[in-house]
Amino acid sequence: MTRKRVTQIFPFLIPLRVWQRNLFYQIEMFLDKNHYSKHFGDLLPYEVCNTKTLMINENSGHDIIYQKNKVENLKIISKTMNKILIYPNETFSFYYLSKRSKKYGKLKDGLILVNNKIVPSKGGGICHLSNLLYYTFLMTPLTVVERHGHKVKSFPNPDKESLEGVDATIRGGWLDLRVRNDTKNIYQIIIDFDEDFMYAKILSDQKVTVDTEIVNDDFKYIRKNGKTYESVSVIKVSKDKKTKKEVTREKLYDEVVEITYELPQNTKIEEE
Secondary structure (H helix, E strand, C coil), X not given: CCCCCHHHHCHHHHHHHHHHHHHHHHHXXXXXXXXXXXXXXXXXXXXXXXXXXXXXXXXXXXXXXXXXXXXXXXXXXXXXXXXXXXXXXXXXXXXXHHCCHHHHCCCCEEEXXXXXXXXXXXXXXXXXXXXXXXXXXXXXXXXXXXXXXXXEECCCCCCCCCCXXXXXXXXXXXXXXXXXXXXXXXXXXXXXXXXXXXXXXEEECCXXXXXXXXXXXXXXXXXXXXXXXXXXXXEEEEEECCCCCEEEEEEEEEEEEEECCCCCCCCCEXXX
């Protein structure tokens, strides 16, 4: 029998526990000797990469209001880091910047995963932004120093063409998305929106000589011990900007996540 946490037995202690974890996390960041990005600036001249994501997921299985609230949350959180500059030897921290969101508006109830269940919660859905940023970071020379993939996937991606295995969940006080600039160049994050999509691009103060693409390989569904999992390899491909010839191809990692939504009947699933 799994031992219950104190906050599961006494739910009224959750706000106190969250406050405690946030306090400890901020103290740890103060003492860890990293230089966290905090300066904003005018647009840098050269584009390194760009991407976009569909914001509303109509297949969530929950009231669409939570998707609309998520969009509002994304716009608020994006203001804490849009146009942020990442100087050499600096570390970008999603948590460090997003905790200043109150100055830009009040977060609404969106959907989050708690104990393998999707539930509404204040600020829910901002992982959609950390997912997008993590994907763009993979296409840059920045070094990912902290990233946590979701362990459970509760509904299909809103965009059928989106990559798998390039998500990054965040939870204030526990989980962060951090990248470090180990180069001599300056990088900048740009986030924008239209009615349907959220856009992200990375700019630099220096020209780039390669185009980088992230692709999936060996995608499959696996059934093990009565549960269904999605397995995929994440590959980084770099091509010469002028000749378009492939320069490097690197397997970054394999990602496995549990699928808890119902797959189409004709889906091929391998038994293990």
